[in-house]
Amino acid sequence: MGKKVFVLAELREGTLRNVSFEAIAAGKQIAEGGEIIALLIGNSVQAHTQELIAYGSNRVITIESDQLKHYTSDGYSQCLLTAIEKEQPDALIMGHTAIGKDLSPKIANRLNVGLISDITAIEKTDNQWSFIRPIYSGKAFERKKLVEDFIFLTLRPNNIEPIEKDDSRSGTVTALDIEINDIALTIKEVIRKASDGVDLAEAKVVVAGGRGVKSAEGFKPLQELADVLGGAVGASRGACDADYCDYSLQIGQTGKVVTPDLYIACGISGAIQHLAGMSNSKTIVAINKDPEANIFQVADYGIVGDLFEVVPLLTEEFKKI
Numbered sequence: 175m176g177k178k179v180f181v182l183a184e185l186r187e188g189t190l191r192n193v194s195f196e197a198i199a200a201g202k203q204i205a206e207g208g209e210i211i212a213l214l215i216g217n218s219v220q221a222h223t224q225e226l227i228a229y230g231s232n233r234v235i236t237i238e239s240d241q242l243k244h245y246t247s248d249g250y251s252q253c254l255l256t257a258i259e260k261e262q263p264d265a266l267i268m269g270h271t272a273i274g275k276d277l278s279p280k281i282a283n284r285l286n287v288g289l290i291s292d293i294t295a296i297e298k299t300d301n302q303w304s305f306i307r308p309i310y311s312g313k314a315f316e317r318k319k320l321v322e323d324f325i326f327l328t329l330r331p332n333n334i335e336p337i338e339k340d341d342s343r344s345g346t347v348t349a350l351d352i353e354i355n356d357i358a359l360t361i362k363e364v365i366r367k368a369s370d371g372v373d374l375a376e377a378k379v380v381v382a383g384g385r386g387v388k389s390a391e392g393f394k395p396l397q398e399l400a401d402v403l404g405g406a407v408g409a410s411r412g413a414c415d416a417d418y419c420d421y422s423l424q425i426g427q428t429g430k431v432v433t434p435d436l437y438i439a440c441g442i443s444g445a446i447q448h449l450a451g452m453s454n455s456k457t458i459v460a461i462n463k464d465p466e467a468n469i470f471q472v473a474d475y476g477i478v479g480d481l482f483e484v485v486p487l488l489t490e491e492f493k494k495i
């Protein structure tokens with residue numbers, strides 16, 4: 175018999191995050207013909223239910239309250255735990271995002287179940303599900319199995335292809351009324367430091383700058399290239415420490431982990447802590463003046479040259495496509 179799989183759908187600035195659709199696709203594998211139920215939490219979410227169905231959800235449960243306008247672990251955990259108690263799913267999947275990272279240990283603790291976090295692939299061997307996740311800063315992968323029947327996962331964005339969107343898919347939408355109590359945290363305002371536009375964690379193309387970019391102004395050609403490719407700008411910690419850009423752009427061991435289709439590293443030496451955040455990108459292009467730079471060890475394509483000459487040339491060429 176198929177499984178009942180819960181997927182936590184995530185909204186960012188009024189748009190469903192792509193990882194929600196990827197989690198539905200992951201859920202479909204595990205459900206084996208069972209049911210995918212997307213859980214949509216917020217203060218006004220009805221406009222997004224149909225999109226979740228178009229991406230493969232059989233059902234959407236909405237939980238709305240003014241107290242859920244902004245994410246809090248207290249508010250969201252009450253919603254999730256109530257919905258889990260009511261529906262008794264066999265599995266729960268959420269994105270390995272800031273929300274997923276914050277919420278998942280709390281839910282695992284309250285349910286007293288195991289959690290496999292940051293998975294990048296799902297496999298079935300000997301009639302049992304196993305989950306692949308990177309370890310040692312992306313230098314190796316481990317295959318994990320859960321001993322409990324309940325499957326609880328967080329999914330690294332950009333690793334599992336969403337099911338093709340089909341607006342003719344049908345499903346049911348139900349609202350769950352929950353009285354939210356005891357939210358210890360009051361969020362008065364959210365101030366985003368990252369640039370508007372494409373979300374770095376989910377971007378298919380990332381153009382990242384390092385200390386070689388030399389100034390905040392030096393990031394402009396990188397932004398132009400990212401705009402032409404529909405991508406996002408990221409940075410090394412070297413660039414952030416030098417105040418060329420905000421820390422919200424930092425990629426690496428102590429920054430964001432990204433897995434885009436294309437990662438273009440500009441003026442980044444390739445320190446091990448930086449590689450931890452990007453070495454699993456599908457295609458890596460490195461632009462560096464130093465032919466001995468470590469970044470070339472992980473690059474699929476290397477350009478030895480001055481980024482201030484190479485990046486504008488790439489932008490012009492991509493504009494022609």
Ligand code: FAD
Nearest residue numbers: 384385386410411412426427428429441443447448463481
């Ligand atoms: P550099 O190492 O100074 O490299 C600059 C590069 O630019 C050089 O290779 C140079 O040849 C090239 N260059 C210069 N001018 C040009 C030009 N005009 N055109 C082309 N190339 C040019 N780092 C991270 O990135 N992310 C992390 O999360 C992170 N976490 C860390 C955690 C810890 C505990 C520690 C100790 C360090 C961490 N670091 C992290 C820092 C890391 O060790 C490096 O210091 C940092 O990544 C270096 O940044 P960079 O490559 O931009 O600078």
